[in-house]
Amino acid sequence: MNVLIVDDDELIGDLLETVVASACPGAHIQIFTLLQSALRYWQQQPADLVITDWNLPDGSGLELIRAVRKTSDSIPVLMISGRADRESILAAAHLGISGYISKPFQVDALHKRLIELVPASAIQHSGISTLDEKMEAACSSAIQLPGQIDTAEVLMLMHKDDALDAGMLAEQWKREPALIAKMLDVANSASFRRSGTSVKTPREAISVIGVSMALNQALALSLDIAGKLACPPLAERARLEQEQALRIAESARALAQKIGDSPAIYYTAGLLSRSGELAALKVLQNHCDQSGEPPELEQIDSAIAYWAEKLGNRIKVQWHLPLDLRELIGAVYFLSKSNVSRSKLVMRAAALLAAEQVEGLECRTLLRRLGIEHREKGQDDARQQS
Numbered sequence: 001m002n003v004l005i006v007d008d009d010e011l012i013g014d015l016l017e018t019v020v021a022s023a024c025p026g027a028h029i030q031i032f033t034l035l036q037s038a039l040r041y042w043q044q045q046p047a048d049l050v051i052t053d054w055n056l057p058d059g060s061g062l063e064l065i066r067a068v069r070k071t072s073d074s075i076p077v078l079m080i081s082g083r084a085d086r087e088s089i090l091a092a093a094h095l096g097i098s099g100y101i102s103k104p105f106q107v108d109a110l111h112k113r114l115i116e117l118v119p120a121s122a123i124q125h126s127g128i129s130t131l132d133e134k135m136e137a138a139c140s141s142a143i144q145l146p147g148q149i150d151t152a153e154v155l156m157l158m159h160k161d162d163a164l165d166a167g168m169l170a171e172q173w174k175r176e177p178a179l180i181a182k183m184l185d186v187a188n189s190a191s192f193r194r195s196g197t198s199v200k201t202p203r204e205a206i207s208v209i210g211v212s213m214a215l216n217q218a219l220a221l222s223l224d225i226a227g228k229l230a231c232p233p234l235a236e237r238a239r240l241e242q243e244q245a246l247r248i249a250e251s252a253r254a255l256a257q258k259i260g261d262s263p264a265i266y267y268t269a270g271l272l273s274r275s276g277e278l279a280a281l282k283v284l285q286n287h288c289d290q291s292g293e294p295p296e297l298e299q300i301d302s303a304i305a306y307w308a309e310k311l312g313n314r315i316k317v318q319w320h321l322p323l324d325l326r327e328l329i330g331a332v333y334f335l336s337k338s339n340v341s342r343s344k345l346v347m348r349a350a351a352l353l354a355a356e357q358v359e360g361l362e363c364r365t366l367l368r369r370l371g372i373e374h375r376e377k378g379q380d381d382a383r384q385q386s
Helices: 010-023 035-044 061-071 086-094 107-117 131-138 151-159 166-172 177-187 202-209 211-222 232-258 264-272 275-291 297-318 323-331 342-354 361-369 377-385
Strands: 002-006 028-032 049-052 077-081 099-102
Touching: 002 010, 002 035, 010 028, 010 049, 010 107, 010 151, 028 035, 035 061, 049 061, 061 077, 061 086, 077 086, 077 107, 086 099, 099 107, 131 275, 131 297, 151 211, 166 202, 166 211, 177 202, 177 211, 202 211, 211 232, 211 264, 232 264, 232 275, 232 297, 232 342, 264 323, 264 342, 275 297, 297 323, 323 342, 342 361
Parallel strands: 002 028, 002 049, 049 077, 077 099
Antiparallel strands: none
């Protein structure tokens, strides 16, 4: 199955690729940012599914739709546009589109629409059967974690957080009840309560906790995939991986505050530190669904040990994570003794603290290099007794 995606926003294009890859396993996906490039591709190799934006730098997506309909009336064509007025929708419908989705779109809604549009017979099954083959294929394709909200969407918002305010985020997330509930819960927690009165609206909640923390809370929810994995051992492992990521994030935030750095990026790095492990669990669930056989615990451990790093690297590229954020995530797992980057020292120390290795030589050395006092347990007990 060949899929043609046309959108001048590269981040949106990548997000669309991820959703299509999830809805249409085995599909060959081609992405263009210019109309003329897409038209040339279509003339040489017609696609089985076309998704196009309306406004493109060198023309209108309507031209592509006309070209498609000259060839076939049955090929599914989706228009995805920021235009939501009745006239635009009718103009596109007049050309015979299969659906019109307004930006910003809901990933779940688009995924559902694609499954409805594309018949199962059109999806090319790759013949991949073994778990290792599935893992290898995932390392070279788009990966979508099955969280309650889409991680890529949250990261796109993070790219432009300087231009966001509480009202904008509240509007963006008004159809995300789980996320709104999470924001209200965090804003009303003891650590954020200031006036003694409860916070009742999403906008108030985001104002209380701040845009950066609100985005990180959304990111945490997007990475919480345990409830989406049907196999109990996989769901339990996902829960443990997510809990560990949260511990690293909290430790990194505390350390950043102690050394006077803004904690937001450290917290983000901590949350993303288990993305490779979560991606491996998602592939394991796909394998379980197809084989009908739940994996053994040893198989889960082995798959994560071998594939998590590779899948993590793939998903970081897919999400367009900036280099500094990738390096912070990498420092969670390894840091050379010659490293002098304070931010990386923070992340490695946070990982050790989260793993309860505070008394270890490496952790004590890192804390000392950060200028953070550390008292061993015996010293603390002696102080308390005195």
